[in-house]
Amino acid sequence: MRDDIPTPALLLDLGRFEANVTRMATHLRDRGKAFRPHAKTHKCPEIARRLLAAGAVGACTARLSEAEVFADHGIPGLLVTTAVIGAPKIARAVELAARAPDTIFVVETEQNVRELSEAAARVPGVTLNLAVDLYFGRTGVAPGASACDLARFITKQPRVRFAGLQSYDGAAAHTAPFDARRTRTSGSMKQAVETRRLIERDGIECPLVTGGSTGTYRIDSEIEGVTEIQPGSFVFMDMEYAAIGGPDGTEYRDFAQALTVVTTVVSRRPGVAIVDGGYKAFATDRPFTPVPVDLPGVTYAWAGDEHGRLDLSKAERDVRVGDRIEFVPPHCDPTVNLYDVIHALRGDTVEGAWAVAARGKSQ
C-alpha cells in the first residue's frame, strides 16, 4: 500500500499518467506526426514500453549509456540526442548499432562523421544512421546551408546514412507566455523545414525532422514538414511546466501532475515540521521549492541535503511526526534521476515498482 513505501520516494499516479500518455499520443496521431518521446525524463524501461503500446515509434535518449540501457530492455527506435564524442564512445555506438540497427545518432561536425564512418567500417554489416543536429542556441550546426553541407558530407562517407534533422530548441519549451512560445518554436521549426527543403532539392532524401517538447507539441505538430515530436515531461509534469502557461494565459493544463515525492515528518516544533527530503530528494535547479499536496497554507524550505522545513504558521490542519507528506517536484527530469524506483499507484494500491534503470546514465 501507498503508506508502506519507505520515504523519501517517487510516486506515480497511474490514472493521470495514462491520461497524459493517451492525450499526447492521440494528439500526434491525429495530426500525422510520429511520436518518439524523450526517455531522459523517466529513464524507465517500463514507461518506454507503455509509450510504445500507445503508439510511440521508439524513444529518444540524451546519452549513449542511456540508449544502451533501453536497448538492453528491448526498446526499439532509439535516437541519441547528444553527439557521441571520443573513440571509446564511438566504438560503443557502433556496438549498439550492431544490435539495434535502427538507432539514430546526431552529429554536428564533419570530423565526428568521419570518425563514426571509420569506426563503423571496422564492424561488418554496420551502417550508422546520422541526423544533423540543428543549432537553436546550444549544440548543433546552423540551419540552412551549413546543415545542407553536413548532410551532403554524410551521404558521401561509407557506412553512414543520412537520417534527417534533429531540430530541438531547448529554450522554446519553457518560453512563456504561450504566444511567445508559439513565435519562438515556429521560427525554429520553420528553419528546420526549410533546411529539409534545401537538402531534398539537392536530391538527398531527408525522412526525419524531429523535435518539440511538452511545451511546444501543439504548435510543432501543426507545422507541415515536421515529421515527429519528441516530448518528455508530459508523462509526469512538474512545477516548471505548470508555470509556462497555456493558450488561455492560465496554468499549463494539457497534462495532469502525475509525479510526487513522498516524505515523512521526522521532527516537530511549534510552527515547524521537518521532513526527510532535502537536496538528495528533489532536484534544486529551479528557483522555486517543492509544493506540498493537500496541505493548504504550508510552504517548504530547503533544510540541507537530507531535510526540508515546513512552515506551519498558516497551516489549516495539524501535522505530526510520522505524517507522510507528498510534494510536487519543481523539475521532474533531474528529480527522477535521484531515485532507483518509481512506485506506480492506482489509488492507494501499488501496481508496480518500476526500475529507473537508466538512472545516472549520463555518459
Next chain:
Amino acid sequence: MRDDIPTPALLLDLGRFEANVTRMATHLRDRGKAFRPHAKTHKCPEIARRLLAAGAVGACTARLSEAEVFADHGIPGLLVTTAVIGAPKIARAVELAARAPDTIFVVETEQNVRELSEAAARVPGVTLNLAVDLYFGRTGVAPGASACDLARFITKQPRVRFAGLQSYDGAAAHTAPFDARRTRTSGSMKQAVETRRLIERDGIECPLVTGGSTGTYRIDSEIEGVTEIQPGSFVFMDMEYAAIGGPDGTEYRDFAQALTVVTTVVSRRPGVAIVDGGYKAFATDRPFTPVPVDLPGVTYAWAGDEHGRLDLSKAERDVRVGDRIEFVPPHCDPTVNLYDVIHALRGDTVEGAWAVAARGKSQ
C-alpha cells in the same frame, strides 16, 4: 587511464584524499577525540574502510538505508543521525541492530523511544543504543532539562540503552568568518557538554557527546567533554567549504580539493563550448557554478539537465570538441549522490573504481 573514463564522471585524487584523511585523523587522535566520519558525504564502503584503517571508530550515516548498506559491507560502529520514524523502518532498525549490535540510533521524542523499545522486545537478544538528538535549529530536543528528561526516560524503558548525545549544529559548519563559526559552534557544544553534566549528575552514564563538521572540527576538538567528531566533507572538499574561510581570513585550506567532475566538450562555437555535464552531473543547490580546473579565464553556466556552457571569451588557451574538462563541484555530498562510481586516481593511473554503494539510499 584517466582519459579513458566515460564522461561525466567523478574523479578522486588519491594523494589529496589520503592527505585529508591523515590530517583529520591525526588532529583528532592528538586531542583524544574519537573520529566517526559522516558517510553521507561519500556513501562509499571503500572510503569507510580506509577511514577505519586511519583510526575511525565507525561511520555516521544520515539514514537507516544508508546504514544497512554499510553494515552489508562490514563497516562497524554505525551512528544513524536521523530519527527512525514509522513501524516499517523501526522493524528494520531492530533487524540492523540484531546483526550490528553497536549501531546507535538518535531519538527526539518519548513516543519514538517507546516504539523502538517495543519493537526491540519482539526480537530476542536485541538492545538498541539510543542517543538523544539535541536541537540547534533543525531536529532534536532542546539541550538542558528536556534532553535530561528524555535520557532518563530511555533508561527506564526495556531493551534500549542510553548511548549519549548527538550534538550536530548543521548551520555552524558553514558559518563564516572563522571567528563567528567559533562563537556559534562553541556555544552549541558547550550546551551539549552542560547537558551531559546534568545527565551524569542524575547518575546516568553519558559516554558519548558526538558532533562537529569539517568546518568546526578544530574548535570542537578543543572542547572538554566532547567525546567525538563526525566530519564528512573533508575527504573530498568542495567550493562551499573552500568559501567559509580559515582562521587567517583567507580560503579554508585545512584540506585539499580532492574531488572533481570530468566532462567532455561536445559542441563548439565562437566564444562558447558546450560540455556534457549539467543538472544531472552536478548538484545545483549552491548559488555558484562549477569551476573549471586548469582553465584560467573560463566560466561555466548551467545549460540544462545534460549540458553546461563555457564562456571562452577570456580563455587563455583554445578548447576543442573532445577536450576533457574537470570541474570543482559546488557541493560535494549531493553531487556524489548522482554517481554510481568514484574513479580513484594516482596521477593519470586509475587505482580503483569504488562503488557509491549507498547512492540514493535516503530512506
